[in-house]
Amino acid sequence: MVLDNDSKFHTSDISTIKGLGPRYVHSFYKKGIFTLFDLLLDLPFRYLDKTKLTKIADAKIDGSYSLIDAHIVKVNNMTSSRSRIFKLGLQDETGYLEAVFFNLPVNFTKQFQVGGRYLVFGCVKFNDFTSNKNIVQPNMTRLNESEIIQLEDRLSPVYHAVEKTPQAVIKKVIHSTLETMQNFPFEELLDNKHNPFKISFNEALYNAHYPVAQKDSTSKFILQNTQSFKRLCFEELVAYQLTLICLKKKNETKTAYKLQVNTDFINLFIKSLPFSLTPDQMKVFSQIADDLSLEKPMLRLLHGDVGSGKTLVAVMSMLICANNQKQSVLLAPTEILAKQHYNTILKFTSGLNIETTLLTGSLKAKQRAEALEKIRSGKALIIVGTHSLFQPEVEYKELVFSVIDEQHRFGIDQRVALLKKAPLGKTLHQLVMTATPIPRTLQLALFSDLDVSTITTVPKGRKPIKTVVMSNEKKDFVISRLNETLKNGNQVYWVCPNIEATEDNDESVTTSFNELKNKIKGYKVGLLHGQMSSDEKDSVMQDFLDGKISVLVATSIIEVGVDVPNANIIIIEKANRFGLAQLHQLRGRVGRGSLDSSCVLLYDKEDCTDNETAVKRLQIMRETTDGFVIATEDLKLRGPGDVIGQRQSGFDIFKLVDVRRDFELINDARSVACDLIENDIEKVKKLIARWFKNFNL
Ligand code: ADP
C-alpha cells in the first residue's frame, strides 16, 4: 500500500529524524511528541524578532528583544571578583549600552576587544543604578567593519522546553520536518468554499512556526491572533464536529438497556446520607433516572462547578443499574481520583450489599486478576477505574451505563473505546461530567451530541473562601503565618507549577518541599507529584486524608477532583503561571467542609514583565468564586506574552483549539462539518484521521 503524505507524518516516529539521538527522542516522548505530525503541531510559544535593526536610543525596555549593530568601546573584566561578572561597553551613533555576562569562561572573554563590531541580540533593560541601558547575556555575533547585515525576513521560533534538549536541537528538528513537509505537502482537505481563511494547511503550519514579520510591529506578535493559526484551529474544530456527528449517527442505530427505577430503594438510600441533597442534585438525578428507564441511549452532560456534588448524583445513577443487577462503570482521569471515588462509593453504599470494584493500572497482578474475574462474572456491579477500564482484556458481564468524570480530560476516542464494552448489538447509556465553565451556547455547539444538565447551587453550609494575592517576596511571611495556623489543626495544600524542565529550570516542587520542611516546625510536610510511583502517591494522599500530613506540597496533580474536607488553606506558588480556570479548580480543593478557608496566590515578580496584567488576572480570583465569571474574564485578559499552554486551558481533547478563545469559529465549523457529512465522505475520513487518528467507530 502506498501511504499518502498525511499517513507518513502520522506514522513516522521522531526517532527516524536524522541527528536526533535516542536520549532526546525519549525526552520528546515524555512530552507526548511521538510522530512527525506531533512535532509539527508543537508550535512556538514565543518568537524572536531578528528582522530589523534597532538603534540603542530606540531600544524598547518592555521585555522585548532588540537586534543592535554596535562597537565595543569598553571592556571591563571583573573575573577576579566572586561573581565573575564581565561587562562590555557598546556604542552606536545614538547611544551607549552596557552588556553584562555572568560566569563566562575567561578564555572566551578574550575575544572581545575595544573597537570590535558586533551584532548584539537580547533584552534591553534600564539600570536604575547606573542610569544606563543594559543588556544581560546577549547573543553576540562578530561582524567585519564593512559587512552588510543580512536580516531575516521571518520571526524565529522559541519552543517549549523539552527535558535535557537544547533549544537549538528542538528548533533544528522542527525546521527539518517543515522542510520535509514542503517536499511532501499535506493534502488540502478544506475546499475554498469550506475555508474562510483562504490559507492552505501547509502554508498555515509553516507560518505558525516562521511568521512573516509585521510591517508596523509596534504591538507584539501573538500567534493565536493570526489567520494562519485560526485556520488550523478551524480545521481541528471541523474534524471534531465530524467525530461527534459520526458517533451520534452510529449510536442512533443501537439501543441501550431499559432499566427499572425502584423509587423505594433510592429513597432509602437518600435517607441514609448524612446530609440532604440539594434541589439541583435532585432535579438532575431525576432527569437521569428518566433517561435510564428508556431504551433510547442516554447521552447526557452533567455540568456543575467544583464542589457542587456531581459525584453523588453519579453514584445514585449507578445504583439504579446495580439494583437491576446490571453493571456500570465510573471512569476517572487519575488514579488518585479513581481511588477516592471508590472509597466514597464504599462509604455511601456500606449497608447495601453491592459489590464495588476498583480497576487501575497499578493493581498488583493478583488483585488485578481478581478484579477482572469479578467484572467478567458479573459479581462486580459498580466498577471504578482509570483508562484501564476499556483495555482489551477487560471483559464485562453486562455493562449498561458509563459515567466519565472530568470528561474534558478524555478524548473522544476514549469515549468510543468505552462504548465498545457494551454487549453485542447494544450501546451504553452515557453520563459525562465536567466542571469546565463554558457558556450554554458554547456547550450546545461543542457537545452538540449531548443533552445538558446543570447543577448551579452548591451544598448548604459552605463558607466563602478568602482569597489574597501577594508577590513571592512575601513567601517567608506566609510561611510564618502557616506555622501559627497549623496549631489550630488546619491542613494545607502548597501547590507549585508542574515539574517540567524549563529554560530557567527553577521551578522544582522538590525545592519548595525542602524549603518548607525546614521552615515548618513540628508538623509533617508531604510531597506529591506526577513522577512518583502510584504506591507512593497513594500513601501520601492517605496520610493527608488521615491528618498525618499537615502540609501537602504538590503539583497541580491535585487539581482534578481531590476531596479532603479538612484541608482549608491552599497556597499557590507562581500562581501567574496557571490559567485562571485551573486556579479555580485548585481553589475548589478547599472550602469543602464547614471550616473557614483561604487561598493565597503568590505571583512571581520576576516572571511578570507585564506585571499589571498578571496581577489583574489574579485579582479576578479575589473578586469572585463563580467559575463562569472567572473563565470569561480570563479570556478577556489574556495579554501578550501570556503563555498558557494547552494543558492549562482545561481542555485536553484538542491539539490547538482552546474553546474559550476560539468559540467564534465553532458555528462555522459545524456548518462545514454538516456539509461534508452529506457530500464528501472521503474528506470526512481524512479529516478525522488527521486530527483524531485514534477515533475509530
Ligand atoms: P464535584 O462536583 O466537584 O465533583 P464532589 O462530588 O466531590 O464535587 O462533592 C464535594 C463534597 O461535597 C464531597 O465531600 C461530597 O460528599 C459533599 N456533598 C455532596 N453533596 C452534598 C450535599 N447535598 N450536602 C452536603 N455535602 C455534599
Ligand code: MG
Ligand atoms: Mg468531581
